[in-house]
Amino acid sequence: MSTRRTAEMAAIFMIGDGILGLIQPRRHVDLWRSNLPAADVLVRPFADRPGRRRAYGLAQVIAGVILASQLRP
Template sequence: MMFMTPTRWKHFAAMTLIGDGVMALIHPQKDALAWKKGPKPWQRLMGELHERPGLTRVIGAAQIAGGIWWALRQERED
C-alpha cells in the first residue's frame, strides 16, 4: 500500500468512507464498538455512539454521502 498513487489513495479513502457508512447504517452499535480502541476521549465518543444508534446511523449516512461526493469529484478531476 505504500506505493499507491495519490489518486488510488483518494479512491481507497472514498471507498472506506462509503463502506464504514454502510456498516453504521446496518448495525450502528457494532460499528461504534469496532472503532472503540484508542485514546480515552475517542473511547468515550465511541461509547456515546454505541448508546445512540440513531446518531450513529446519521453519521453513517453522512459518510456515505461524503464518500460518494469525493469519488465523483475525483472522477471529474481525473
C-alpha cells in the first residue's frame, strides 16, 4: 500500500475519531476503556473530563484535515 494511501486512512481515522469525541465524549471514552494497562493509559486522561476529550477531538479533526489536504495523487 502506498504511503499516501496510508496517510489518507490515518486522516480518515483522525477525523472520524475526533468527531465522535466531540459529540459523545463520555460514551467514546467509556467504549475505549480496557483492563489492559497499556491500552487504558491512552484514554485514562480523558475519563470524567468531557471538555478535555472534546478539545482533543477538535485537534484530531484539524490535524486530520490538514494531513488529508497535503496529500496529492
